[in-house]
Amino acid sequence: DVKVTQSSRYLVKRTGEKVFLECVQDMDHENMFWYRQDPGLGLRLIYFSYDVKMKEKGDIPEGYSVSREKKERFSLILESASTNQTSMYLCASSLNRGGGYGYTFGSGTRLTVV
Amino acid sequence: GESVGLHLPTLSVQEGDNSIINCAYSNSASDYFIWYKQESGKGPQFIIDIRSNMDKRQGQRVTVLLNKTVKHLSLQIAATQPGDSAVYFCAELFTGGGNKLTFGTGTQLKVEL
Numbered sequence A: 001d002v003k004v005t006q007s008s009r010y011l012v013k014r015t016g017e018k019v020f021l022e023c024v025q026d027m028d029h030e031n032m033f034w035y036r037q038d039p040g041l042g043l044r045l046i047y048f049s050y051d052v053k054m055k056e057k058g059d060i061p062e063g064y065s066v067s068r069e070k071k072e073r074f075s076l077i078l079e080s081a082s083t084n085q086t087s088m089y090l091c092a093s094s095l096n097r098g099g100g101y102g103y104t105f106g107s108g109t110r111l112t113v114v
Numbered sequence B: 001g002e003s004v005g006l007h008l009p010t011l012s013v014q015e016g017d018n019s020i021i022n023c024a025y026s027n028s029a030s031d032y033f034i035w036y037k038q039e040s041g042k043g044p045q046f047i048i049d050i051r052s053n054m055d056k057r058q059g060q061r062v063t064v065l066l067n068k069t070v071k072h073l074s075l076q077i078a079a080t081q082p083g084d085s086a087v088y089f090c091a092e093l094f095t096g097g098g099n100k101l102t103f104g105t106g107t108q109l110k111v112e113l
Helices: none
Strands: A004-006 A010-013 A019-021 A023-025 A031-038 A042-049 A064-070 A073-078 A087-094 A109-113 B010-014 B019-025 B032-038 B045-051 B056-058 B062-067 B072-077 B086-093 B107-112
Touching (some): B010 B019, B072 B086
Antiparallel strands (some): A031 A087
């Protein structure tokens, strides 16, 4: 089975800190995604990547950046964490650029910014 | 922008009954739809998908129905079990526009014993 691993289940960071959320997938998927999940708002796409060193903005990229130096790893960076970035962050990957395959999600990282 | 929504935020059913979770989508160009299940503390898990050239697809205890005329999607769970308690999301994708799913806000399914 495809496995998507997020490095931390829970994180508590202070306002202004630089935060790295790491995601690794083990099945050679081309596509990787970062979402945040908030009550009543569902899943909102932050950034995604179709290939190494490639990134595209999603619906809510403000305050975030990403890095994809290797195919299996997609990092989400909060340059200066703020309290409104407290959320559940979900990483996902998929195989087929043209669709037809569902995403595989990680277990999520619950980030609290104090 | 386009949106995917769900009619009911919470659905309570008795164990053994059938569950029906509904979803409305607004992008008529969407040609691929997925249902996900998210249990507490876990990431969403793929349940079943359907392409727009189909109107019904069955899996194990689950059936997805697609009505393109009214842009409606439903997930039917037969003989609902306590382990089915979770949040269910529908998602849509226009494959000609890349591989970005748009998710609904989710329906909480509660199975009562």
